[in-house]
Amino acid sequence: MAHHESTYNPQGRWAKWWDERLPVARLMNTQFVEFPTPRNLNYLWTFGGILTFCLVAQLATGIVLAMHYQPSGAEAFDSVDTIRRDVNYGWLISKLHAVGASMFFVAVYIHLFRGLYYGSYKAPREILWILGVFILLAMMATAFMGYALPWGQMSFWAVTVITNLFSSLDSIIPGLGTSIVEWLWGGYAVTGKTLTRFYSLHYLLPFVLTGLVVLHIWALHVVGQSNPTGLEIKTKADAVPMYPYAVSKDAFALFAFLLLFMWFVFFAPDYLGHADNYKPADALVTPSHIVPEWYFLPFYAILRAIPEKLLGVLAMFGSIAVLLFVPWLDRCRTVRSARYRPVYKWFFWLLVFTCMALGYLGAKPAEGVYVFWARIFTAYYFIHFLLVLPILGLIETTKKPPASIAESVLGDVASADPSKAS
Amino acid sequence: MKHHFKMPAFASAIVLATALASAPVHAAGGGIEIERQDWSFSGPLGLFDRAQLQRGFQVYKEVCSGCHSINRVRFRNLVEKGGPEFPEEAVKELAAGWDYQIDAGPNDDGELVDDDGEFFTRSPLLSDAIPGPYKNDKQAQAAQNGALPPDLSLITKARNTDYTGPVWFHPIHMLKDIVTAYQEGGADYLYALLTGYSSQAPAYKRDNKGKLLPVKEDDVGSDTVERCATVTHEHDEGKKDVCTPMQEGMNYNAAFAGHQIAMAGPLSDEGVDYKEDASGKPVAPLTTDQYSRDVTAFLAWAADPSHDQRKRMGWLVMLYLLITTVLLYYAKKSIWKRLKKH
Ligand code: HEM
Numbered sequence: 001m002a003h004h005e006s007t008y009n010p011q012g013r014w015a016k017w018w019d020e021r022l023p024v025a026r027l028m029n030t031q032f033v034e035f036p037t038p039r040n041l042n043y044l045w046t047f048g049g050i051l052t053f054c055l056v057a058q059l060a061t062g063i064v065l066a067m068h069y070q071p072s073g074a075e076a077f078d079s080v081d082t083i084r085r086d087v088n089y090g091w092l093i094s095k096l097h098a099v100g101a102s103m104f105f106v107a108v109y110i111h112l113f114r115g116l117y118y119g120s121y122k123a124p125r126e127i128l129w130i131l132g133v134f135i136l137l138a139m140m141a142t143a144f145m146g147y148a149l150p151w152g153q154m155s156f157w158a159v160t161v162i163t164n165l166f167s168s169l170d171s172i173i174p175g176l177g178t179s180i181v182e183w184l185w186g187g188y189a190v191t192g193k194t195l196t197r198f199y200s201l202h203y204l205l206p207f208v209l210t211g212l213v214v215l216h217i218w219a220l221h222v223v224g225q226s227n228p229t230g231l232e233i234k235t236k237a238d239a240v241p242m243y244p245y246a247v248s249k250d251a252f253a254l255f256a257f258l259l260l261f262m263w264f265v266f267f268a269p270d271y272l273g274h275a276d277n278y279k280p281a282d283a284l285v286t287p288s289h290i291v292p293e294w295y296f297l298p299f300y301a302i303l304r305a306i307p308e309k310l311l312g313v314l315a316m317f318g319s320i321a322v323l324l325f326v327p328w329l330d331r332c333r334t335v336r337s338a339r340y341r342p343v344y345k346w347f348f349w350l351l352v353f354t355c356m357a358l359g360y361l362g363a364k365p366a367e368g369v370y371v372f373w374a375r376i377f378t379a380y381y382f383i384h385f386l387l388v389l390p391i392l393g394l395i396e397t398t399k400k401p402p403a404s405i406a407e408s409v410l411g412d413v414a415s416a417d418p419s420k421a422s
Numbered sequence: 423m424k425h426h427f428k429m430p431a432f433a434s435a436i437v438l439a440t441a442l443a444s445a446p447v448h449a450a451g452g453g454i455e456i457e458r459q460d461w462s463f464s465g466p467l468g469l470f471d472r473a474q475l476q477r478g479f480q481v482y483k484e485v486c487s488g489c490h491s492i493n494r495v496r497f498r499n500l501v502e503k504g505g506p507e508f509p510e511e512a513v514k515e516l517a518a519g520w521d522y523q524i525d526a527g528p529n530d531d532g533e534l535v536d537d538d539g540e541f542f543t544r545s546p547l548l549s550d551a552i553p554g555p556y557k558n559d560k561q562a563q564a565a566q567n568g569a570l571p572p573d574l575s576l577i578t579k580a581r582n583t584d585y586t587g588p589v590w591f592h593p594i595h596m597l598k599d600i601v602t603a604y605q606e607g608g609a610d611y612l613y614a615l616l617t618g619y620s621s622q623a624p625a626y627k628r629d630n631k632g633k634l635l636p637v638k639e640d641d642v643g644s645d646t647v648e649r650c651a652t653v654t655h656e657h658d659e660g661k662k663d664v665c666t667p668m669q670e671g672m673n674y675n676a677a678f679a680g681h682q683i684a685m686a687g688p689l690s691d692e693g694v695d696y697k698e699d700a701s702g703k704p705v706a707p708l709t710t711d712q713y714s715r716d717v718t719a720f721l722a723w724a725a726d727p728s729h730d731q732r733k734r735m736g737w738l739v740m741l742y743l744l745i746t747t748v749l750l751y752y753a754k755k756s757i758w759k760r761l762k763k764h
Contacts (some may be wrong), residue, residue: 085727255750259744263603266732266733267465275579275607276580
């Protein structure tokens with residue numbers, strides 16, 4: 001259904017002239033106006049649009065901030081403070097950008113877990129999913145380097161701790177880790193030089209991210225959207241045109257999301273940050289507690305759960321890399337959506353809980369009972385993907401989905417809500 | 423969105439949360455419980471109280487500025503809207519008579535230093551940053567027995583309070599803080615710091631197993647007690663608790679990490695004279711408690727001068743978003759209604 005004849009009919013000479021040379025209007029019309037979307041999408045499917053908004057908003061606020069920011073060890077902290085105090089609406093722009101990064105991750109985690117719940121990654125959406133994982137990686141790298149820029153205590157020490165991790169590669173190839181670390185630092189310690197190169201990359205990566213998002217949406221428009229039933233669009237009755245149906249829903253969801261976003265920006269701007277980052281970076285004073293931003297906490301917990309440094313680093317990166325293989329790890333081929341997988345559903349929510357628990361533990365000191373639980377949850381994280389997904393896929397008795405998307409919406413009461421029909 | 427898929431989540435959440443909460447939590451970073459205060463600027467509706475900011479500035483000027491700078495704040499900020507809003511003329515005078523001078527740069531002949539080799543200095547202007555007592559950290563430390571009085575411009579943002587309650591309640595606590603827009607952790611800490619001094623560290627007595635047990639000040643009498651800034655409890659059998667006594671020249675403070683601070687209690691009752699109202703009474707009580715509240719409010723403003731503007735604008739933005747969201751909801755509903763028929 002994703003491929004269909006364009007009904008775009010250029011009006012007037014100019015429109016025709018353009019259409020014969022560069023049919024952008026036709027492309028937009030086919031892909032974002034007429035594009036068939038399943039009629040049964042729930043609000044979890046609005047997060048892709050919300051993410052696109054977040055990306056554009058980060059670019060816009062970031063470009064303005066870059067006009068005032070000074071990427072040097074001596075000036076960075078002061079310039080960020082000056083933006084807040086002396087640049088017109090600087091306090092607003094810098095908070096939109098800082099809170100915006102957090103909201104971006106709120107949205108991306110919901111988007112990703114939506115995919116895991118409804119099996120959106122299954123054929124033919126593997127490439128779409130994999131592009132998503134690379135997007136996540138690019139987002140993380142961008143956010144990490146962005147957090148370095150205010151050059152406060154937490155910036156400095158987060159950079160120190162995380163870049164130091166690469167030195168563990170020395171135990172695979174002697175010298176490799178050290179070389180990478182020195183290359184990242186631009187010397188033999190974290191200094192203003194490190195900051196300057198992070199700034200360069202922080203400006204570059206969002207455009208790489210944009211490129212990946214374009215591919216992601218392209219892939220989406222080739223295979224079409226999945227939906228809560230996981231059934232494909234088979235007849236016209238299964239779909240509605242993107243405009244005005246999906247668009248009106250997306251617009252409402254975006255504004256509801258903005259309510260949350262702006263609540264933080266205006267009323268709790270420092271809630272998601274850390275007080276130590278209002279102290280200028282100081283290489284001689286180690287904060288009592290080095291913690292990353294909240295959206296890295298689960299990964300940080302995994303890193304620290306493992307006593308051996310190299311293995312910890314591998315587990316941390318592995319926890320994201322494993323997502324790349326999800327389309328093949330999940331052996332359940334009869335249905336896509338967890339709606340028809342009564343057992344998988346439980347494991348899914350266990351995974352959600354595991355990630356939240358890891359997030360909680362990531363903020364705690366790595367000692368005593370916290371390490372114990374971090375190990376348990378780290379173990380489940382990997383067990384979920386490496387054992388539960390493949391084995392459960394083979395042995396689970398799935399429920400029978402409705403015959404079509406249309407039937408799931410319009411059929412008699414029993415078949416309208418498949419979960420209630422046993 | 424259908425709700426039927428929430429049950430398993432809920433159940434598993436409960437099972438694991440209970441498991442997690444029942445685990446003993448010890449040695450969790452040594453968080454100190456800080457009591458929350460009622461500030462005029464608390465919560466989404468709170469704004470600064472001009473009169474309090476003015477009194478707070480007076481406390482800063484008469485007490486704290488002897489050791490601490492606030493060099494991210496400029497004199498003109500004291501005039502601007504949203505701050506203490508002193509009259510411009512008064513602040514011009516204030517700057518001209520400020521205790522500390524700033525480097526003047528080269529004179530007309532291009533010379534940087536006078537005949538004694540000292541840099542030229544001048545009184546600050548309205549547009550200048552408020553200069554502190556010391557030229558740099560080294561000088562400050564030399565004057566303060568090696569301790570460094572930090573610049574106070576961002577102090578209320580650079581401090582926060584730790585959660586000290588039970589693990590299971592923590593997520594609810596966080597949610598509550600988001601809903602009530604709790605942002606005053608730094609102010610609460612600062613108030614607790616300024617009012618948290620005691621003349622000596624708390625008293626403890628050892629039982630026959632070597633455990634240190636707290637003794638109330640009234641019960642100390644003529645008994646021999648140990649005075650400990652901090653106590654480290656040993657869980658292993660047969661090991662004695664460790665008492666860290668106060669170091670020479672340090673002051674006991676209940677709020678400060680480690681409880682030993684180099685700054686002596688800077689405030690005392692009647693230490694600052696507030697101006698008097700028409701009836702001849704001071705505009706606010708001349709107590710350590712009141713001074714602490716006022717100077718904390720002032721420093722909260724110094725760290726966040728756009729605070730009032732931010733919250734006022736915030737309500738307009740929320741109102742706009744709320745109306746638009748509701749309109750969009752009905753627009754969406756009416757558009758989707760067209761479908762119901764077929
Ligand atoms: C900058 C970040 C991202 C943007 C802007 C973005 C954008 C979008 C958009 C616009 C859609 C269609 C609407 C929707 O289904 O919500 C979509 C679908 C999808 N995205 Fe993303 N995405 C991002 C990150 C990710 C990540 C990190 C993943 C997973 C690792 C992912 C996986 C998917 C999948 C599987 C679909 C298809 C869902 C379905 O049709 O059922 N995306 N994305």
